[in-house]
Amino acid sequence: MIDITTATPNAATITPKRRFKWNVALDHLVLIVGSLFMILPVLLAFTTASHDAVTIHREGLQLKMGDQLGVNFQKAMFEKGGFTDTVDGMRMLTNSFILGIGFAVGKIIIGMMAAYAIVYFRLRFASFAFWIIFTTLLLPLEVRILPSYEVIQGLGLTNTYTGLIVPLIASATATFFFRQFFRSVPEELVEASRIDGAGPVKFFIDILVPLSRTMIAAMFIIMFVFGWNQYLWPTLITTEESFFTLVRGIKQIVISYTDAQIPEHGQALALAFVAIVPPVLVVIFFQSWFVKGLTESDK
Amino acid sequence: MAKVTLDGIRKVYPNGFEAVKPSSFDIPDGEFVVLVGPSGCGKSTLLRMIAGLEDISEGALSIGDRVVNDVDPADRNIAMVFQNYALYPHMTVAKNMGYGLKNRGVSKAEIERKVAEAAEMLDLSALLDRRPSQLSGGQRQRVAMGRAIVRNPDLFLFDEPLSNLDAKLRNQMRIEIRALQRRLGVTAIYVTHDQVEAMTMADRIIVLNGGVIEQIGTPTEIYENPASTFVAGFMGAPPMNLLKAKVNGAGTAEVTEGLSFPAPAGASGDVLVGIRPEDLEIAEDGDMQMEVKIVEELGANRLLHGDLGGQEFSVSVPKQQEVTEGQIALRIKSGEPHVFDANSGRRL
Ligand SMILES: Nc1ncnc2c1ncn2[C@@H]1O[C@H](COP(=O)(O)OP(=O)(O)OP(=O)(O)O)[C@@H](O)[C@H]1O
Ligand SMILES: [Mg+2]
Numbered sequence: 001m002i003d004i005t006t007a008t009p010n011a012a013t014i015t016p017k018r019r020f021k022w023n024v025a026l027d028h029l030v031l032i033v034g035s036l037f038m039i040l041p042v043l044l045a046f047t048t049a050s051h052d053a054v055t056i057h058r059e060g061l062q063l064k065m066g067d068q069l070g071v072n073f074q075k076a077m078f079e080k081g082g083f084t085d086t087v088d089g090m091r092m093l094t095n096s097f098i099l100g101i102g103f104a105v106g107k108i109i110i111g112m113m114a115a116y117a118i119v120y121f122r123l124r125f126a127s128f129a130f131w132i133i134f135t136t137l138l139l140p141l142e143v144r145i146l147p148s149y150e151v152i153q154g155l156g157l158t159n160t161y162t163g164l165i166v167p168l169i170a171s172a173t174a175t176f177f178f179r180q181f182f183r184s185v186p187e188e189l190v191e192a193s194r195i196d197g198a199g200p201v202k203f204f205i206d207i208l209v210p211l212s213r214t215m216i217a218a219m220f221i222i223m224f225v226f227g228w229n230q231y232l233w234p235t236l237i238t239t240e241e242s243f244f245t246l247v248r249g250i251k252q253i254v255i256s257y258t259d260a261q262i263p264e265h266g267q268a269l270a271l272a273f274v275a276i277v278p279p280v281l282v283v284i285f286f287q288s289w290f291v292k293g294l295t296e297s298d299k
Numbered sequence: 300m301a302k303v304t305l306d307g308i309r310k311v312y313p314n315g316f317e318a319v320k321p322s323s324f325d326i327p328d329g330e331f332v333v334l335v336g337p338s339g340c341g342k343s344t345l346l347r348m349i350a351g352l353e354d355i356s357e358g359a360l361s362i363g364d365r366v367v368n369d370v371d372p373a374d375r376n377i378a379m380v381f382q383n384y385a386l387y388p389h390m391t392v393a394k395n396m397g398y399g400l401k402n403r404g405v406s407k408a409e410i411e412r413k414v415a416e417a418a419e420m421l422d423l424s425a426l427l428d429r430r431p432s433q434l435s436g437g438q439r440q441r442v443a444m445g446r447a448i449v450r451n452p453d454l455f456l457f458d459e460p461l462s463n464l465d466a467k468l469r470n471q472m473r474i475e476i477r478a479l480q481r482r483l484g485v486t487a488i489y490v491t492h493d494q495v496e497a498m499t500m501a502d503r504i505i506v507l508n509g510g511v512i513e514q515i516g517t518p519t520e521i522y523e524n525p526a527s528t529f530v531a532g533f534m535g536a537p538p539m540n541l542l543k544a545k546v547n548g549a550g551t552a553e554v555t556e557g558l559s560f561p562a563p564a565g566a567s568g569d570v571l572v573g574i575r576p577e578d579l580e581i582a583e584d585g586d587m588q589m590e591v592k593i594v595e596e597l598g599a600n601r602l603l604h605g606d607l608g609g610q611e612f613s614v615s616v617p618k619q620q621e622v623t624e625g626q627i628a629l630r631i632k633s634g635e636p637h638v639f640d641a642n643s644g645r646r647l
Binding site: 186188189191192193194195196197198202206207210211213 | 350351352371372373377378379381382383385386387388389398399402403446
């Protein structure tokens with residue numbers, strides 16, 4: 001005891017003075033530059049969206065705030081536009097949500113169930129099946145887009161949400177991640193729940209799904225953003241404007257005018273800004289949930 | 300509560316490995332049986348077959364009067380405590396304990412009552428709303444026990460439940476588990492590789508080695524009359540001394556010139572003479588001359604390691620006894636030396 005108390009003041013006097021840490025400053029510099037690089041275009045889109053079409057057309061991107069912000073947002077979101085005058089920004093926002101959420105939820109459900117079958121049941125060709133599923137990772141929708149289109153059209157699913165969402169779901173990413181996760185769940189938990197009288201369905205719903213919370217959150221972030229940003233497939237499969245998503249709508253605003261008119265860049269940028277917000281919110285919301293789950297470390 | 304009968308139970312894993320050779324034994328109602336043996340000897344395999352987590356390759360298993368070979372684990376009315384507790388991490392203590400009842404359609408009020416009762420018994424009442432991650436190792440162990448007892452099972456199965464606890468807590472839990480089992484009167488099978496646990500807890504011990512039952516008996520029987528050199532060496536700390544000897548014409552087992560022990564009738568050829576270190580004492584007129592090389596202090600007693608008749612030997616002496624390295628004379632304090640066949644290892 002005595003040793004410790006006398007040692008403390010000595011240790012304090014030995015501690016060197018705080019020096020300026022160059023490496024820390026450098027770290028911050030890199031981070032700040034990186035952040036600016038990411039944020040500035042968004043900021044520029046926002047400020048430019050506050051000007052009228054004529055100004056933007058004549059003077060290009062604007063750094064200062066203008067006075068047309070409210071008008072541009074109002075028109076972009078609530079004024080029906082497009083060739084057929086049937087779709088407004090709100091409709092597109094809804095469609096984007098349907099696509100993003102439908103895609104993410106569908107993918108998580110299918111992925112979890114497939115992984116559950118592969119990991120927990122003695123299937124005859126389980127690992128073969130898994131590798132077949134796995135190879136679909138090498139075949140994203142863009143590669144198989146023509147046959148997929150053929151099938152969807154053959155089924156009469158063009159211009160439906162089903163046709164929009166289902167073909168996108170068919171890939172192995174979620175299955176793969178859930179498989180890896182399920183394999184890390186201790187075997188004893190399965191056995192304990194068997195003795196506790198939980199059948200396969202109960203085990204899945206009562207034990208495995210709650211244990212996968214953080215995994216589900218992570219998957220939801222990735223899949224929602226991926227679905228939200230889809231462009232090629234929706235362009236191909238939906239021709240009716242009432243199925244347009246925001247990502248498509250932005251382009252529509254710019255091109256849907258006769259030559260004599262100036263493209264409504266302000267509105268397009270307003271819409272682009274609206275399109276950015278939900279993915280950001282999803283990431284922020286699920287991120288905190290996700291980190292909380294990780295640090296609770298109850299597995 | 301039920302008796303358990305194993306009749307020629309055998310386990311061959313799909314890869315062809317025979318983990319448990321055909322084994323038979325009965326466990327009467329309410330008995331606490333400990334399965335003990337070195338790592339990999341098939342203890343867990345045997346226990347898991349009784350639980351229904353592993354298929355039985357051959358033989359018949361009955362719990363109560365029912366053959367349960369093909370009965371689902373959930374319907375065998377057993378409860379199991381796992382080595383790593385296997386608590387559901389996302390459920391509170393109360394939910395963990397009540398989950399088995401919930402799956403059996405017991406009413407909410409009834410579950411609550413039983414959980415409260417078990418929690419009371421295990422001193423967990425204050426912790427019912429916590430998650431397993433917020434508990435200490437000993438508390439988790441108790442929750443696992445609680446989960447087992449709320450269901451009023453016919454049979455408790457334990458697979459090395461204390462091996463993750465520190466020594467002090469282990470001693471305490473050992474006593475608690477034993478007391479709880481007595482109080483509830485439930486038949487229990489307890490797997491461990493710790494011979495102290497086996498000796499202190501068991502009504503009867505089953506010693507397994509390489510998938511074969513070496514001996515079944517009460518702790519005293521196992522200690523006093525080990526059936527083989529394996530049991531003799533495995534049960535008891537420090538292990539029994541085993542001296543190589545030859546049975547001579549006079550019917551005694553001779554280790555070296557001038558050092559021989561009585562051999563049972565019918566013994567012949569090469570034998571091993573077993574003497575427990577604690578069955579010896581230092582005596583001026585002792586006829587066994589030992590050369591002490593190392594003295595090990597154990598607190599209550601000392602362990603002397605050295606050499607007797609050219610073979611390794613140890614003796615345990617009380618702490619009052621002054622000892623130095625060098626030559627000492629020994630004599631057998633109590634009991635007869637055990638004599639085993641050198642080839643088969645069986646007791647003669
Ligand atoms: N699934 C399996 N397939 C093939 N062999 C197995 C399998 N599980 C266990 N074994 C083998 O069976 C033998 C007995 O295993 P078991 O788990 O019953 O040992 P144990 O006595 O419980 O050991 P420990 O004290 O280390 O837990 C071991 O040799 C092990 O390698
Ligand atoms: Mg084991």
